[in-house]
Amino acid sequence: MEHSRPQWTGARVARVEDARLLSGRARYLDDLPLPGCLEVAFVRSPHAHARIRRIDPRLALAMPGVVAIWTFSDCPVRLLQSGVYPVGQPALADGEVRYVGEPVVAVFAADRYLAEDAAEAVEVDYEPLPAYVDLAAIVEHPDWAVHPPVDNRYVHREYATEGFDQAFAQAPHHLRVRFRTRRQTAVTLEPRGAAAVFDPASERLTFYASTQSPHRMRGDLAKFLGLPDHRVRVVVPEVGGGFGMKANTYPEDILVAWAALKLGRPVRWVSDRMESLLADAHARDDIHDVEVAFDGEGRIWAVADHLMADGGAYPGYPFSGAVGETGLAAQVLTGPYQIPHLKTTIDCVFSHKTPLGAYRGVWGPIASFVQEGIVDRVARAVGKDPAEVRRLQLIDQFPYRNPAGLVYDPGSYRDSMELALKAIDYDRWRDEQRRGWREGRYLGIGISVFVEPSAMAASESGSIPYEAATLRMEPSGKVTASLGLGPTGQGHETTMAQLIADALGIAVEDVVVLHGDTDSAPLGGGTGGSRSATIGGGAALTAAERLGEKVRRVAAHLLEADFEDVVLAQGQAYVRGVPSRALPLAEVARIAYTDVARLGPELEPGLEVTARYRPPLPMTFSNGTHVAVVEVDIETGLVKVLRYAVVNDCGTLINPQIVEGQIVGGVAQGVGSAFLEELAYSEDGQLTTTTLLDYRLPEATDVPPVEIQHLTTPSASLGGMKGMGEGSLIAAPAALVGAVNDALAPLEVWFSEIPITPEAIVRAVRRRAEAPR
Amino acid sequence: MTEGANQKTTAEEAVEVALEVNGTVTKVLVPSRWLLSDVLRHRLGLTATHVGCEQGVCGACTVLIDGVPTRSCLLFAKAAEGLAITTLEGVLDDPALQALQEAFHRHHALQCGFCTPGMLLTALAMVRQQVPAEPETIREYLSGNLCRCTGYQYIVEAVAEVLQAVDRGDPAGSPALP
Numbered sequence: 001m002e003h004s005r006p007q008w009t010g011a012r013v014a015r016v017e018d019a020r021l022l023s024g025r026a027r028y029l030d031d032l033p034l035p036g037c038l039e040v041a042f043v044r045s046p047h048a049h050a051r052i053r054r055i056d057p058r059l060a061l062a063m064p065g066v067v068a069i070w071t072f073s074d075c076p077v078r079l080l081q082s083g084v085y086p087v088g089q090p091a092l093a094d095g096e097v098r099y100v101g102e103p104v105v106a107v108f109a110a111d112r113y114l115a116e117d118a119a120e121a122v123e124v125d126y127e128p129l130p131a132y133v134d135l136a137a138i139v140e141h142p143d144w145a146v147h148p149p150v151d152n153r154y155v156h157r158e159y160a161t162e163g164f165d166q167a168f169a170q171a172p173h174h175l176r177v178r179f180r181t182r183r184q185t186a187v188t189l190e191p192r193g194a195a196a197v198f199d200p201a202s203e204r205l206t207f208y209a210s211t212q213s214p215h216r217m218r219g220d221l222a223k224f225l226g227l228p229d230h231r232v233r234v235v236v237p238e239v240g241g242g243f244g245m246k247a248n249t250y251p252e253d254i255l256v257a258w259a260a261l262k263l264g265r266p267v268r269w270v271s272d273r274m275e276s277l278l279a280d281a282h283a284r285d286d287i288h289d290v291e292v293a294f295d296g297e298g299r300i301w302a303v304a305d306h307l308m309a310d311g312g313a314y315p316g317y318p319f320s321g322a323v324g325e326t327g328l329a330a331q332v333l334t335g336p337y338q339i340p341h342l343k344t345t346i347d348c349v350f351s352h353k354t355p356l357g358a359y360r361g362v363w364g365p366i367a368s369f370v371q372e373g374i375v376d377r378v379a380r381a382v383g384k385d386p387a388e389v390r391r392l393q394l395i396d397q398f399p400y401r402n403p404a405g406l407v408y409d410p411g412s413y414r415d416s417m418e419l420a421l422k423a424i425d426y427d428r429w430r431d432e433q434r435r436g437w438r439e440g441r442y443l444g445i446g447i448s449v450f451v452e453p454s455a456m457a458a459s460e461s462g463s464i465p466y467e468a469a470t471l472r473m474e475p476s477g478k479v480t481a482s483l484g485l486g487p488t489g490q491g492h493e494t495t496m497a498q499l500i501a502d503a504l505g506i507a508v509e510d511v512v513v514l515h516g517d518t519d520s521a522p523l524g525g526g527t528g529g530s531r532s533a534t535i536g537g538g539a540a541l542t543a544a545e546r547l548g549e550k551v552r553r554v555a556a557h558l559l560e561a562d563f564e565d566v567v568l569a570q571g572q573a574y575v576r577g578v579p580s581r582a583l584p585l586a587e588v589a590r591i592a593y594t595d596v597a598r599l600g601p602e603l604e605p606g607l608e609v610t611a612r613y614r615p616p617l618p619m620t621f622s623n624g625t626h627v628a629v630v631e632v633d634i635e636t637g638l639v640k641v642l643r644y645a646v647v648n649d650c651g652t653l654i655n656p657q658i659v660e661g662q663i664v665g666g667v668a669q670g671v672g673s674a675f676l677e678e679l680a681y682s683e684d685g686q687l688t689t690t691t692l693l694d695y696r697l698p699e700a701t702d703v704p705p706v707e708i709q710h711l712t713t714p715s716a717s718l719g720g721m722k723g724m725g726e727g728s729l730i731a732a733p734a735a736l737v738g739a740v741n742d743a744l745a746p747l748e749v750w751f752s753e754i755p756i757t758p759e760a761i762v763r764a765v766r767r768r769a770e771a772p773r
Numbered sequence: 774m775t776e777g778a779n780q781k782t783t784a785e786e787a788v789e790v791a792l793e794v795n796g797t798v799t800k801v802l803v804p805s806r807w808l809l810s811d812v813l814r815h816r817l818g819l820t821a822t823h824v825g826c827e828q829g830v831c832g833a834c835t836v837l838i839d840g841v842p843t844r845s846c847l848l849f850a851k852a853a854e855g856l857a858i859t860t861l862e863g864v865l866d867d868p869a870l871q872a873l874q875e876a877f878h879r880h881h882a883l884q885c886g887f888c889t890p891g892m893l894l895t896a897l898a899m900v901r902q903q904v905p906a907e908p909e910t911i912r913e914y915l916s917g918n919l920c921r922c923t924g925y926q927y928i929v930e931a932v933a934e935v936l937q938a939v940d941r942g943d944p945a946g947s948p949a950l951p
Binding site for chain 1: 785804806807814818820821822823824825826827828830831833860861862865874877878879881883884885886887888889890893908911912913915916917918919920921922923924925926927928929
């Protein structure tokens with residue numbers, strides 16, 4: 001097939017999603033009209049760990065508008081991923097509560113106000129028990145068990161390269177650091193929620209879900225409700241952000257669906273913000289005890305890391321964030337550097353805290369924070385510029401097999417760093433910095449060279465190593481596409497339309513992209529793990545190629561031309577070299593559906609295909625470099641980001657504007673991760689950050705303008721795209737922390753824990769000043 | 774399952790609230806504790822106003838009250854009687870709002886869109902006040918509206934562009950969305 005030059009792919013096409021969002025006409029879950037709908041309020045555990053002695057709903061039941069009050073026995077479901085994890089969370093606590101915020105009782109009432117009143121009136125008698133809260137202490141106490149007799153260390157893995165011990169021992173220098181990432185969470189601006197309606201006529205359940213994985217949700221509901229999957233329809237309305245947190249199936253989802261079946265009324269639950277902070281998947285509660293062996297040049301010979309993660313009270317369903325964070329961090333710990341030897345030990349443990357799930361980047365922000373922290377410390381130890389030490393060991397031969405066995409496809413690791421340093425004017429800032437230090441000004445430059453393993457064959461969003469697209473050219477010649485993705489603001493309706501439009505020689509506005517309805521979309525994995533552009537895009541392209549072939553066959557027959565000679569462009573099918581022998585696609589399509597006598601006996605009526613795409617590699621690595629310049633005020637502990645440059649390489653860009661939006665948004669979340677956001681627990685397991693006043697998100701005044709450049713090293717996947725939804729949050733915390741450490745070098749202050757709060761800076765600087773020299 | 778004994782009582786005592794919303798006075802019967810955000814969304818069907826935290830922090834529920842950006846989740850509907858309430862639905866024909874929509878669209882100033890109505894109303898108040906088109910000033914004004922997706926940069930650029938047009942005295946009504 002002759003390819004005309006792509007008109008749409010690579011162009012800054014303004015999004016087709018915008019009109020409804022800008023006019024307030026978009027419908028999110030809580031906007032759906034569901035007449036007669038019951039609202040749910042949950043009684044949640046106020047204790048980190050307690051036995052439930054008694055639940056007395058009598059007072060609550062007598063309250064206005066209350067329809068039902070449920071405990072575990074009314075919905076006896078456990079979200080157990082059997083064969084993978086030893087335990088699963090009950091839909092409602094079963095005799096024992098194991099974290100503050102765990103749902104214990106569900107109250108169904110005419111509206112949320114009444115449901116909350118009644119939830120307040122449910123009497124639950126608890127016998128408090130000791131709570132295990134601190135990750136380091138839990139790892140040190142194998143006898144502490146959240147689910148006795150189940151081993152509290154529910155995942156333990158060890159790995160070492162051959163010859164590790166020898167290489168490590170022979171290196172001339174060693175250093176040791178403990179890196180700590182404090183608990184954070186995605187905080188989508190639209191809270192989590194679910195609604196369900198059972199239709200007794202069709203005997204089908206429609207489940208409205210604010211989720212990233214529509215088909216996975218359908219499968220989970222079918223499994224836990226005991227319904228065949230074709231009697232469950234999952235519809236995903238507009239979703240106000242996901243960031244990995246909406247990739248799970250939660251106890252509340254099961255409760256809502258079960259209640260719609262049993263109570264025979266529509267049921268809806270929308271999380272309030274306190275519930276979100278308590279009961280959305282948490283993330284990033286990790287410790288890395290790292291030992292590094294290196295030489296006098298700054299070349300790193302070997303890295304050993306004991307990775308520990310606090311998975312919370314139960315494994316998130318269907319995946320535990322603790323396992324995702326450590327398992328992949330252990331494999332990308334050497335990042336973009338040629339470090340020959342690696343030894344990792346992983347321990348994931350249960351605690352009396354909220355279950356860990358995914359938050360954008362999952363392992364990546366942690367691994368980058370550790371990896372760049374190591375390189376910066378080695379540079380300081382050998383007295384070299386951090387950029388120089390990076391140059392010594394950046395990967396430049398591809399494919400590259402890293403010491404954990406992952407194979408990196410081609411990227412632009414060295415070029416990205418050099419370009420980013422140039423963009424920021426690195427040498428000038430080094431001069432500024434020295435001048436500043438003399439004047440008591442603390443400027444710092446942080447470099448973060450990152451790898452972003454993307455489009456994994458099996459990722460958290462469904463463990464489905466492919467995506468699917470159904471494309472239909474309607475009798476009008478316009479195209480309806482349906483995909484199994486679960487976008488939450490990434491603009492797939494635009495980018496998928498761009499790919500399809502180019503493949504069919506039509507305009508973006510002639511393509512409508514549907515998603516998030518399991519009745520119309522072919523089974524797909526959903527959106528997560530930066531897989532949509534690569535795997536979903538591959539499916540869209542494959543389907544469009546096949547649809548194009550069908551259209552060309554019909555056109556060839558009608559034009560009495562050879563199939564090979566028919567070209568699709570500008571909304572027409574024409575014979576190559578004879579533009580006058582052409583048919584508008586609208587005419588071809590009309591005939592294919594409604595004038596089928598003209599097709600002859602050979603051709604099948606209709607123009608519709610479903611195609612699936614599996615990428616050729618188990619994953620493809622995006623890469624790039626972030627450089628941050630900050631000024632630290634050592635009196636107030638405030639950090640101001642003065643400059644921020646990004647060089648990003650995600651292969652083929654479908655839409656640079658959308659890619660840039662992802663980058664800037666990720667950097668802002670990186671500012672939150674590095675400086676602001678912490679889910680803080682008291683010693684007895686109370687979450688003390690249950691409002692957005694306590695869990696601080698970056699505001700417009702907290703984040704810097706980001707300067708972006710692109711490099712393009714295409715992947716081997718169809719279209720050459722690589723995933724890029726997470727890279728900016730993977731890279732940003734490391735760049736920002738590196739910059740703060742760099743600024744405070746004369747004071748010999750090192751931060752190895754995020755977030756770095758103003759208090760932490762002031763405290764560390766004072767401690768230094770008071771320390772005997 | 775435990776069934777409610779008192780299923781006939783499906784609501785609590787309601788009071789009449791007369792609200793002036795988007796230029797029209799509407800009377801609704803709601804319990805006196807209902808928040809303005811809930812009445813707008815669930816009684817008047819004005820779902821452009823979003824609820825993100827009900828803690829007065831995120832700004833997704835921003836409406837204009839007597840022209841001033843205000844969090845509708847922090848106000849009882851009853852307390853809003855006698856005030857002029859404007860939601861996004863009420864300004865869709867306003868040329869300045871259309872200029873902002875256009876600029877947001879071109880600058881990719883939205884992703885999931887949940888914060889967008891609140892952002893637009895805050896920005897509209899800035900345009901009406903003719904705030905100087907300085908990035909720092911714009912960021913300061915927008916700092917009460919959280920966005921988790923965009924990192925704010927393109928919102929700031931979009932608002933700056935419209936404010937500059939106002940500065941130049943251009944008619945605010947650049948072409949509306951298709």
